[in-house]
Amino acid sequence: MRFVGRPLFVLIMLFLPVCAGAQSWSGVLAPSRAIDWSTIGAGPIPSGSWTQCGSTIAPYGTSSNPLSSTTITNAMTGCPANTYVKLGAGTFYLSDRLMWTKSNVVLRGMGPDQTVLRFYGNGSCWIANTLVCFYGGTSMDLGGSGESDADNTANWTAGYARGTTSITLGANIRGSHKPAVGDMIFLDMQVDGTSMSQDTYPEVFSCIQAGQCSQQAGGPPIGHGSGASAYEQFQVAQITSISAGSCPCTVGITPGLYMPNYRSANTPMASWSNNPSLTTAGIENLRITNVSGGTYGITWMFSTKTWIKNVQMDTDLANSAPMVRFFIHGMGSLNNTVRDSYVFAQTTYSDIYGSDDRGSCGNLYENNIFESIDTPFENEQSCANVYSYNYIVHNITAGGWLQPGFNNHGGGFNFTLVEGNDALGTGWDNYFGGGNFNTTFRNRFWGYQAGPPDTSTNQTDPGSNYAMYRFSNWIGNIMGYVGYHTNYQVVANDSNTAVTCEVSIFEFGLGGNCAHGPTPAPDDQHTVDTAMRWGNWDVVKGTVQWNSSEVPSGLAKYANAVPSSHTLPTSFLYSSAPSWWGVNGQAAIPWPATGPDVTGGNQANSGGFANKIPARVCFESVMKGTYADTAPKTFNANSCYGNGSASNGPFPPTSLVAIIQ
Numbered sequence: 064m065r066f067v068g069r070p071l072f073v074l075i076m077l078f079l080p081v082c083a084g085a086q087s088w089s090g091v092l093a094p095s096r097a098i099d100w101s102t103i104g105a106g107p108i109p110s111g112s113w114t115q116c117g118s119t120i121a122p123y124g125t126s127s128n129p130l131s132s133t134t135i136t137n138a139m140t141g142c143p144a145n146t147y148v149k150l151g152a153g154t155f156y157l158s159d160r161l162m163w164t165k166s167n168v169v170l171r172g173m174g175p176d177q178t179v180l181r182f183y184g185n186g187s188c189w190i191a192n193t194l195v196c197f198y199g200g201t202s203m204d205l206g207g208s209g210e211s212d213a214d215n216t217a218n219w220t221a222g223y224a225r226g227t228t229s230i231t232l233g234a235n236i237r238g239s240h241k242p243a244v245g246d247m248i249f250l251d252m253q254v255d256g257t258s259m260s261q262d263t264y265p266e267v268f269s270c271i272q273a274g275q276c277s278q279q280a281g282g283p284p285i286g287h288g289s290g291a292s293a294y295e296q297f298q299v300a301q302i303t304s305i306s307a308g309s310c311p312c313t314v315g316i317t318p319g320l321y322m323p324n325y326r327s328a329n330t331p332m333a334s335w336s337n338n339p340s341l342t343t344a345g346i347e348n349l350r351i352t353n354v355s356g357g358t359y360g361i362t363w364m365f366s367t368k369t370w371i372k373n374v375q376m377d378t379d380l381a382n383s384a385p386m387v388r389f390f391i392h393g394m395g396s397l398n399n400t401v402r403d404s405y406v407f408a409q410t411t412y413s414d415i416y417g418s419d420d421r422g423s424c425g426n427l428y429e430n431n432i433f434e435s436i437d438t439p440f441e442n443e444q445s446c447a448n449v450y451s452y453n454y455i456v457h458n459i460t461a462g463g464w465l466q467p468g469f470n471n472h473g474g475g476f477n478f479t480l481v482e483g484n485d486a487l488g489t490g491w492d493n494y495f496g497g498g499n500f501n502t503t504f505r506n507r508f509w510g511y512q513a514g515p516p517d518t519s520t521n522q523t524d525p526g527s528n529y530a531m532y533r534f535s536n537w538i539g540n541i542m543g544y545v546g547y548h549t550n551y552q553v554v555a556n557d558s559n560t561a562v563t564c565e566v567s568i569f570e571f572g573l574g575g576n577c578a579h580g581p582t583p584a585p586d587d588q589h590t591v592d593t594a595m596r597w598g599n600w601d602v603v604k605g606t607v608q609w610n611s612s613e614v615p616s617g618l619a620k621y622a623n624a625v626p627s628s629h630t631l632p633t634s635f636l637y638s639s640a641p642s643w644w645g646v647n648g649q650a651a652i653p654w655p656a657t658g659p660d661v662t663g664g665n666q667a668n669s670g671g672f673a674n675k676i677p678a679r680v681c682f683e684s685v686m687k688g689t690y691a692d693t694a695p696k697t698f699n700a701n702s703c704y705g706n707g708s709a710s711n712g713p714f715p716p717t718s719l720v721a722i723i724q
Contacts, residue, residue, distance in 0.1 A: 101637070166343055296322060341366040347373055398426065400426070402431065429449070439469070534615075552570070
């Protein structure tokens with residue numbers, strides 16, 4: 064898979080571990096199966112201390128005469144670094160998309176319940192038409208012709224070890240621009256093969272061939288969404304240094320390499336853009352309403368350390384079709400954050416993604432509310448993203464077909480963490496490829512919604528781990544729907560039927576959608592054999608499962624020892640409850656909210672192991688939202704978060720049967 068990217072840095076070879084120092088998951092997960100997820104995202108959002116640039120912009124335009132967004136764009140372009148442009152209370156009627164090319168500047172409203180941007184038109188963000196375009200690179204097509212679309216490419220000739228922060232590049236194969244410090248670089252390598260007969264197990268196996276390693280992906284170089292599938296495995300990094308002179312050169316990168324199997328035999332490559340990356344920019348405290356018909360919402364193009372905070376996004380369904388696809392779309396981006404925000408999509412089915420990352424890494428989605436969307440969080444070739452403490456309510460279905468809360472729909476999906484969410488579940492599907500080393504931790508996964516509307520009828524297992532998703536970790540989750548799920552698991556090459564699969568907690572290694580191979584793809588026994596499950600509770604078993612037989616301790620590579628105790632960390636992200644934990648005016652929320660060590664939880668039919676997380680409490684108790692909403696609710700994160708307090712968790716386990724078998 065070939066991505067275009069930002070200029071890249073050449074640096075000398077330094078080895079820094081991917082997981083420096085003790086990690087919260089130490090003693091539970093093997094270091095080979097996890098990374099330091101606390102570094103994911105834009106980091107602490109700095110704009111609270113920034114000063115205002117210029118006068119507050121008053122609302123303008125009317126519904127019958129919307130005006131250009133250039134008034135706002137020009138204001139941002141003229142601002143110095145570390146400042147914000149303020150939009151006043153009221154409605155801005157805009158005729159075109161808002162283009163963002165200025166780093167170190169924030170656009171800030173008075174709150175999403177006061178400042179509204181109504182878009183009656185949209186415009187190009189190079190990958191698609193969009194309402195708001197964060198753009199930091201040169202126009203490049205990432206959809207199928209590989210590294211040839213990039214401004215610049217070079218062979219990646221040395222520096223392949225996991226964790227290394229120094230790589231060596233050859234001379235430019237394409238373009239003449241040298242990588243630059245601060246910009247992004249895209250690193251990838253060719254697949255290992257196009258047939259399961261070429262499987263490199265017990266090593267990681269990179270393959271996307273349809274009918275072999277995926278359901279639909281074509282053979283190289285036909286890609287899905289993010290470039291040539293001949294180059295499935297990838298990583299986006301930022302350049303920290305570069306050696307003098309022309310390349311060949313040494314480039315310093317951050318973060319260090321995540322994956323352990325880069326090697327010269329697979330022709331690793333690097334690509335980057337001619338233009339600088341967009342960085343340290345944000346949009347805050349406002350509402351975006353689409354009145355322009357089918358379009359994307361906010362698109363990140365070649366952006367890093369940017370953020371969306373306290374933003375509501377929706378469509379005026381009385382006057383417009385819903386957004387055609389992605390409310391939040393990341394393309395070729397690194398370490399961005401979406402937090403404390405609210406998305407409402409639709410009232411009848413349309414194939415809409417709440418978010419979608421393509422060719423992006425290290426993005427953080429935290430403490431958001433996604434309502435009435437068929438696929439809330441999607442990925443199409445991304446790595447090392449974190450989805451934490453989000454509440455998903457009412458997944459719109461097509462004929463009862465239930466899309467999970469968190470889904471991957473492309474290859475190269477590695478080292479993602481899904482923690483602390485309240486959602487239907489995960490769906491690591493094999494339509495266009497697979498992934499490795501992905502972790503779910505302390506989530507409440509229901510797997511079923513009773514409706515009405517949109518009663519679920521199929522794809523209703525909360526733990527979908529299709530074929531070619533190897534080395535997965537499922538830790539401390541609370542799973543299933545009482546009265547619906549009646550079977551624990553369906554796994555590769557067993558005799559269970561699709562009917563049984565639909566009412567199962569786990570689906571591991573199947574080649575089809577709740578269906579065994581060999582068509583549309585064969586089952587994958589190695590997906591089953593490499594999975595790590597520890598400390599999960601489900602409505603079928605009825606007790607917390609601490610089974611050594613579900614720990615892959617005997618693998619030749621990337622084994623996980625059986626943990627020595629049943630004590631789990633409170634979080635893989637935080638050492639204590641974050642400052643936003645809690646909802647103003649509401650009862651304290653235990654920290655952690657979910658897991659096998661929680662007692663007396665207030666989530667019904669969860670064995671007492673789950674409490675409502677802040678995003679859900681905000682939705683239900685402050686916004687007065689319900690499952691059957693037909694219009695978006697009034698939202699302002701500042702009305703929910705900031706003054707709440709966490710109780711003194713973690714709570715000790717009680718009444719647990721914990722026998723290592």
